[in-house]
Amino acid sequence: MNEVVLLSLSGILLGLGLYGVLTKKNIILTIASIEIMINSAIFNFIIFSSYNNNPAGDVVALFFIALAASEVAVGLALALMMFRIKKTLNIDVMNSLRW
Amino acid sequence: MDTLLFVLIPVFPIIAFLVIAFLGNSMKESGGYVALVMELISFIISIYMFVGVLTVPSYSVDKYMIWFSLSHGPTFEIGMLIDGFTAIMIFIVNLVGFLVILYSLGYMHADPGLARYYAEISLFIAVMNGLVLSDNLFELFIFWELVGLCSYLLIGFWYRKPEAAKAAKKAFLVTRVGDVMLLFGMIILLYQSHTPLALNFNQLYSWAATSKFSSAELTTLTAATFLVFGGAMGKSAQFPLHVWLPDAMEGPTTVSALIHAATMVKAGVFLIVRMMPLLQYTPATELIIAVIGGFTAFFAATMGLVAPDIKRVLAYSTISQLGYMFLALGAGSAGAAMYHLMSHAFFKALLFLAAGSVIHAVNTQDLHKMGGLFTKMKITAVTMLIGGLSLSGIPPFSGFFSKDLILDVVLQKGLNNPVYMVLYILAVLTVLLTAFYMFRLWFLAFMGKPRGYDEKHVHESPGVMVVPLIILAIFATFSWMFLLLPSFSQILGISLSLNIPTMLIGVSLGLVGIYVSYMLYSAGIPKKFTSVVMKQIHNILYRKYWFDEVYGAFSIYIIYGFAKLVSMFDKYIIDGVIDGIAAGGVMLSSSLYPIGKGLVKNYVTLIISGLIITFILLIYVSPFLYGGGI
Amino acid sequence: MTAYLVYTPEILIMISALLALLFDVLDSKKLAGGIAIILNLVALVIILGWSGITGSILSLPQSGGHGLFYFSLFGYMFQIIFIIVTVSVELTTLDFSEYNGIFYALIEFALTGMMIVAISGDMVILILGLELAGISTYILTGYIRKSELSVEAAMKYYIIGSISSSLTIFGLSILYGVTGTTSLWLLNLHAGYSYIPKNNPLLYLGFSFIIAGLGFKIAMAPFHMWAPDVYQGAPSPVSAFLAAGSKTMGFMAMFIIFLSAIFYFAPNLSLLFGFFAILTMTTGNILAIKQRNIKRMLAYSSIANAGYILIAFSVDTPLAVAGGMFQIFSHAIMKVGAFIVVAVVSVFGVGESITDYKGLAKEHSLLALSFAIMLLSLAGVPPLMGFMSKFVLFSGAVQAGGWYILLAIAGVLNSALSLYYYARIVKYMYIDNPEPGKHKNKKISMPIYSYISIFVLVVIIVAVGIYPSPIIGYFIHIASQYMVWR
Amino acid sequence: MSFPVLSLMLIIAFAGALFSFMSKKGRDIALIFSSIDFILSLYLMFSFTYNTFSYQFMEKYGWISTPYITANYVVGADGLSIPLILLTTLLVLAVVIYSWDEKKNPSAFFGLIMLEELGVLGVFISLDFLLFFIFWEVSLIPMFFLIAYWGGPRKNYASYKFLIYTHVAGIIMLVSVIAMYFYSGATSLDFAAIASKSAYIAPFTQAVIFLGLLFGFGTKMPIVPMHTWLPDAHVEAPTAGSALLAGLLLKMGGYGLIRLAAYMLPAGRSAMTPLMMGIGILGVVWGAVAALSQTDMKKMVAYSSISHMGLVLIAIATWTQIGLMGAVFLMFAHGLVSAVLFMGVGSVHHSYGTRDIPKLGGIADRTPMLSVMLVIGSLASLGLPALISFPAEFSILYALFSVEGYIVAIPLATLTIVAGFYIWMLQRVVFGKYKSRYVNKKPHDISLYEAIGIAMLISLIVLYGVLPFILNNIILSSFIGGMV
Known part of the structure; x- marks a missing residue:
């Protein structure tokens, strides 16, 4: 029962992240939404770790938190470059690369 | 009689043909003399044969060499069958041939295409002799077609005249109809008779004489002989394949005399003469x-x-x-x-x-x-x-x-x-x-x-x-x-x-x-007919019963129309489908092209839908196909 | 100490990355690149020595790092591909002034990630490798900071990439939840135990997520949309690296993960991958027809190739898997070569539009010839390597019989379709005249290193095409080993 | 192992291609190398051992040996391939001589011709499927370039159509043969290895595989309804390309169908015999009738090729000794004849600037030599006895009658139509009044080189027409005996 609730929570997190990615126009917000998605996965690991009585999941979660952080760093850097060139953070102007 | 000597009968005109064909343009008029001399030699040999056969009326010799053979099938040969009919025909061909060449020296004098003329006439005489000498139907057919070719070339001798070109075409094609029938007949005969030597006349005769035909076999034989006669119909201009001969008169008169009166058109008769022992069944x-x-x-x-x-x-x-x-x-x-x-x-x-x-x-x-x-x-x-x-x-x-x-x-x-x-x-x-x-x-x-x-x-x-x-x-x-x-x-x-x-x-x-x-x-010319009936009859005859018109209409409207239809089909249906598929691919390419519009959101949407498709395929579709299930 | 010897190649490459950073500080670009290349080659030689000859110092397969790593011929084979690709790209960039030490550092980091993926035996290591390579390549894509396209490509790549990796991680977490272990090899071992439910819907969900995540890496339809944009926007050497290296890494990861997954529901996966194979190759080829930009076209061709390779996952017999690996190998070689040629001709003022290639053979006959060989090889024209790999791959499908033959037929029909757009470029290069005003022949020094790398790649393409026996044998050997683990 | 003459021929063709590409005097090199190949093929013909039902001049080297796929470099020749090898080397030589005056990028032109020779020769001599397929594809690329670079106004469309059609055919064939290989459990991709096992494949599977092969080889032949690439390719191809295309490339289809499909899959063949008969007869009629309505001379000749290849298909379907002999002989004959016709038409185009029949007329007036060659070519193509096609056509028709009876009336009747369009074309183009409104005001008769090229072929057309046994004995003594 407990697990189901917790898993639903992580599912909701994933959905929220996705919703953010699909609707937010601002690149920073998009990156934040992606972080939420990753966090839902990390959350999963922790849930399953406790469910399985296996510490490996917790270890993995720690690893992935670091990973997510480095990813955000790169994302923000790219957003900065983006802003320098296009003078906007609107994600929808990123369409000069198409067909 | 030395039979091998008779091989030379077609050889001399062939020599004349080759000489004139390759050297003719520099020889001008003297080409005629070459042809004449060579034909004279052949003529003398054919007199020798004629006389020889007349002294021994029952003379019949068949000399042949193997052309090619199959281990499970007939052996094809080329050879000479010399008997009374051969001798008479050879005599006629070479006599008329000789006289016509002689006559041509005067008649064709100063024609620009003289070399071509003598070359083709010599070739014709050679192959006509070959036709007469043939000892099997297959060989006869080869020469049969070659005389047809010579006829075609000589009718169209004055090729600059459109009528001559047209007449030549007509002659070739109408006789071709007959030739195809003959070919058909030959194929049937070859299959039915199974003579060791393919279609050898003597072997055909003895086959026909010795075998007891069932009624079905007789039907086949009848079909075969009829088709062989079809060939004769074409070559000898019999109804309804007669239309080409009057037009063939566009050629030089000497050609008409030699080919379209004395020799080639008789080939059909000669063929049927050869087939008589079969025809009696x-x-x-x-x-x-x-x-x-x-x-x-x-x-x-x-x-x-x-x-x-x-x-x-x-x-x-x-x-x-x-x-x-x-x-x-x-x-x-x-x-x-x-x-x-x-x-x-x-x-x-x-x-x-x-x-x-x-x-x-x-x-x-x-x-x-x-x-x-x-x-x-x-x-x-x-x-x-x-x-x-x-x-x-x-x-x-x-x-x-x-x-x-x-x-x-x-x-x-x-x-x-x-x-x-x-x-x-x-x-x-x-x-x-x-x-x-x-x-x-x-x-x-x-x-x-x-x-x-x-x-x-x-x-x-x-x-x-x-x-x-x-x-x-x-x-x-x-x-x-x-x-x-x-x-x-x-x-x-x-x-x-x-x-x-x-x-x-x-x-x-x-x-x-x-x-x-x-x-x-x-x-002189009488006055025109006054009676309507006579006028009509005259008209019918004058228009040759409208055979040319009917055949022309048939070939233009039916055959050519069909041809047009077929090439339309190729162009619009087959190519249309293929090009359509290609164009469809390109169109699909163009229409799929802007999907996503270069926007990240749309890409993400696609990814999510792909994820859902994957899940559905994995969990719902596959079990149905493999009988497994969750 | 000897226990750490097995990590020598990875360590060498890591060192080269750090050295490159160092030399970047010293502003000595050639040295950075040169040392990276040399160390890569040393690593390559070591790996070849370990993997090439039976009875080498290592007895393979073996695990290391308490199960976190797993060394096998299979992994080494992929490492060889990664190093060849990287070295080719680095050689090319030596000719270009815009790439400095940082570039080499990044590309070496990416290579390290790929190498780690190849020997990973645990989810953690796998994801770490993937992310290391991924993050490095996000930056590499945006390497030309002044270029709007480059930055935009990087941004797109980053967004899609991180979403995908989050999906992958999510999937792996479910896998962990169901099986109770993060070790992929352990997972494989435990797979036979009855306590792990075979038809757990959660498992299906997990695999769906993993497929979606890795499908992004290999540019499988419908997860492929980023690829043309990124390949077009990225600098050409980086595109080469992405198309040949990053994609191969994706396949590597799939091989590792589905090693165990296939045990659970092989028929279902078979159908799934069959479907995606046909969808992917058709999408790639159809869309490639209309492309006007050569790099986009190569991207779509890369997508199509992913489709062919997916056949191996669907058919899943030793021959088919060997064919799939062979196709991965040949695709990597051909694609990296093609992008390098694109990079090199751009130096001569040839644009990225396909029509810019008209009449190329008149001015740069050697480049045109190499490009033609690569394109024809991609199209699968014998006796080039691309033909041989497709031959083995489709043979595998046919050998399996049944409906797999349909996959082979779809494959060959698609490859016929692909001939159209490849041949078009070859025709442009050799037959058509240059458009007026194009080919501003910039007088520059000969890009000698690029020529070397192109030459080596062409030699590989032709030589393997003409005498493929050892390579095919090698792949079949690896594939059989891979199948045995299951 | 004796003198490796077949490999030598391949090497020479390849070297000729390479040197022609690199040299400024490509045509001299092409002439020398193609002559050597021709002489070698004559050597093959004369040192051929009769009445042995096995491959001769065999060479075998290991190539690919892996657990699942084994292929070797095996070459050899028998009565089926010897005529086609001879045809290849002869035609290439003739084409090289004919195109002597090619102005546009001659080195590449002759190099491609030599490359084409390499591919086609390889197809005819390789006895391993993988090798066969490699050469098969190698023969496509040069032809694609010949059409695409030296072709006519619609060369783009035509060259791609050619490429895609034949490539699709090739790979379908590839898949079929792979299936044959795996289903039979043969030990290697050698023809001999597959042939020894393939007859044991289940009949239904055989039929399916056979269908695939029929599609593959048939498209190349081409058979109706996969034939539309041929007229387009011919119309746009340069003369040399057309001659090689009709003379050689179409033969690859027939050759493959005999050697790989019909021989190796007896049950599949007998299941598909009605289909082959039907398509063959349809092709005979279709090609002839469609040719009748063409106004472009090249297109007309191309359609007549379709008709002739229909006959070849019929012959293969009969699977009798005489029929197969006829098939091989007709392929040889058609190779020579269509090459002559295409060269003749090419020269007409060259001299008068058009190939459109209604625009031509009376060309015998100004270009008598050319006209003679056109006439001979047409007559040979319509099956006039004493020229090369006749023995072949007769054999095939006889075989058809002996197997299927009176249905032979349809192809026979078509012979009239074949004669019809050729003779009609001659009437309109060669004979009649000379039309003075040509692009070229002063048309010149064919050049010496063109004449030599054509005359070489014509002399063989006559020679084999009069003495067919020269070739028939080779065909019959070796390959037919081994097959039927």
């Missing part, structure tokens, strides 16, 4: 041959009645006379046919050469523009008269005897079979028509007053042209004397037995024909 085919022959004889003669062109009249006459020969063959007498073939070769060659002499003089072929030539060209006129009398079956010219033999044979058969009786009546009526159109021609050309040619330049032809006329006239008059030789009669299986009543009917009808034409034409 298939009376149905015999009957068809007789009917077509008899009908053609009459039918062609009617068209000859009104033709305005001197050579076309003779062409219709040739068709008609060939019909006689087929009638004889259909009545079961190879001898009568062969004999008429011989005498017809002489007098028809004579008539054509004489006509050539006239054309040479007046530069027109239109009878309506001739007239009154008798005084200016006496030898031509007289020799042509001899030919005409011979054709009309007036004694003592050889045509009389040969035609009489045929009538006699048909009558004998007709006494038991009403169909043959009808054919006999047709044949007799044809005699009347023949005499009429022949003398219409003669009177229009030589009697009356000149009608619009340049009178000053008209004079008798030179010696090289006149001599062949005289020689042929002699043959046309006296060749019946061959029948007095017992060996000759033995070869042909006929004799000079005079049946007085039929003779009388024939001769009298001939005389009536001559008389009528004398009444109508001796003083």
